[in-house]
Amino acid sequence: MSYDGIVTKAVVSELNTLLKDGRIDKIYQPEKDEIIIQIYNNGVNYKLLISASSTYPRLYITNNAYENPVNAPAYCMLLRKNLQGLRISSIEQHLLDRVIIITVSGKDELGYQNYKQIVVEIMGKYSNIILLDKSSNKIIDSIKRVNSDMSRVREVLPGLIYVFPPTNNKLDPREININIFKELINSNNKNMRIDKFLYQNFLGLSPLISKEICTLANIIIDRTLLSLSNSEIITIYSAFEDVIKKVNDNEFTPTANIDNNGKINYFYAFPLRQFDVSNNKYFESMSNLLDFIYYKIDKDDRIKQKSSYIRKIIENRIEKSQHKLSKINEELIESAEREKYKIYADLLQANIHAIPKGASSIELSNFYDPEQNLLEIPLDVTLSPAANAQKYYKKYAKLKAASSILKKQIEETKNEIFYLESVLVSLDLVNDFYELDEIRSELIEHGYIKKPSGKKKMDTRKKTKPLHYLSSDGFDIYVGKNNLQNEYLTTKFAKKDDLWFHAKNIPGSHVILKSKNSEIPESTIYEAAYLAALFSKNNFETKVDVDYTKKVFVKKPKDTKYGFVNYDNFKTVVIDLNTFDSTRLRKID
Structure with a gap:
């Protein structure tokens, strides 16, 4: 994954277009390190997702629904107190770094103009969401407080003056010319790889885009700085300059490269030549791309x-x-x-x-x-x-x-x-x-x-609801995903003539096949048995024995745990999970 400074620039450009002058209506905190700000602008409600997750930190407009806690956390309440009702004045990026500053404004109770800032730092495990008083540049609070024991470089605590994260002497690539580029090459370790030189010296460049610059220059990435001729340095700089021009001109085409097996090779603010272009999937916006990439994996x-x-x-x-x-x-x-x-x-x-x-x-x-x-x-x-x-x-x-x-x-x-x-x-x-x-x-x-x-x-x-399938013959099949669902399906939902399925002598889901008071085809019986085998402890085995009987022969002993039953008058079928054709089974959402 590569949410680097260039992707951040594309997101900031998009958010400015959609959210500038918008009103903050609601704020939620679905996770300890994640907030959602609902913003109304030009007749549209937008949900701005800001995550300080150590694994998947990110910022974009989401269309997905998130489950919020019954009681709002303290930081969420603080944000509501300080931000609700205010309007977004600007959304800016610090240099070409993964730091975004959202400035909001509005009048306080006395009628004075009130300015606050939300600083989003997308920094891996050091990611944070920080609320500032703009006039004093003091930290009101942050979603993660950082004291001196946690970081010797920078504290993030209420009352302190906010300081941007260190850039580690990296330069903003938008301010570089060929002479500075050559000087940097001459002053760095000559045995350093070219792509490493790029992402270690320039803000906002990830290993992914650094490799792309080498690809555009037709230079093998594992070559060292020492091996470069003057003409090759000029060629690399030209490719570097072309990438930065796209960034400056906001020439973004949000792209994901997905192979035939569904594996995501990369996502970025524009297509990359180092991957097979036939696998590219293009998105209308950076937010749509990031929502697609991050929602399920996160x-x-x-x-x-x-x-x-x-x-x-x-x-x-x-x-x-x-x-x-x-x-x-x-x-x-x-x-x-x-x-x-x-x-x-x-x-x-x-x-x-x-x-x-x-x-x-x-x-x-x-x-x-x-x-x-x-x-x-x-x-x-x-x-x-x-x-x-x-x-x-x-x-x-x-x-x-x-x-x-x-x-x-x-x-x-x-x-x-x-x-x-x-x-x-x-x-x-x-x-x-x-x-x-x-x-x-x-x-x-x-x-x-x-x-x-x-x-x-x-x-x-x-x-929660059990899984629901439709058999190839049009019969409804229900699968419990936990013991509470199993208990409900077997003891309350199923009728006496419905069929009940369970993997033989091993833990697994209760499966109910609704009989519709008619004769059930053998193909449907095997499809229900397949689901019982699939949702069992032994779903990694080639063959699984599955018992089935009418629900009337399934009894729940008194004072037993959820999902525990006894059954008799059953038949057993053997399901081969490797060869069974389940293509005609249809899952109902």
């Missing part, structure tokens, strides 16, 4: 980050439960040998007077053995013969009582592991934050995650 990345701690908790619980199961199985094996201890006790009791006190073991004739073979019995030297006999009787009784308890514990532990693994399957299917909240709520209810402290509320405004 959302998926945030979901992955937010679900990682849940996944870790569940994986740890599975590990503990598997260890517990192993231990219980060992105890059950020992319990199965309990008859041995009763024989020990009976033989000791029958020969009580023949056993010398203080013996560590004794061999006695085993009257339970038809051949009356001798049996060696270990003894506790600190106990009398009678006490040793009682010790074995007690051990026998304890193991006998434990057997039924252990079998019950084994079943409960296996069910817990099955449930926890089903949660991992659900996490793999999450594609929005509401679904993640549902899983979190479920785990809080079952005691796997602590309930958030304080007054923070869980977001319950929206119920």
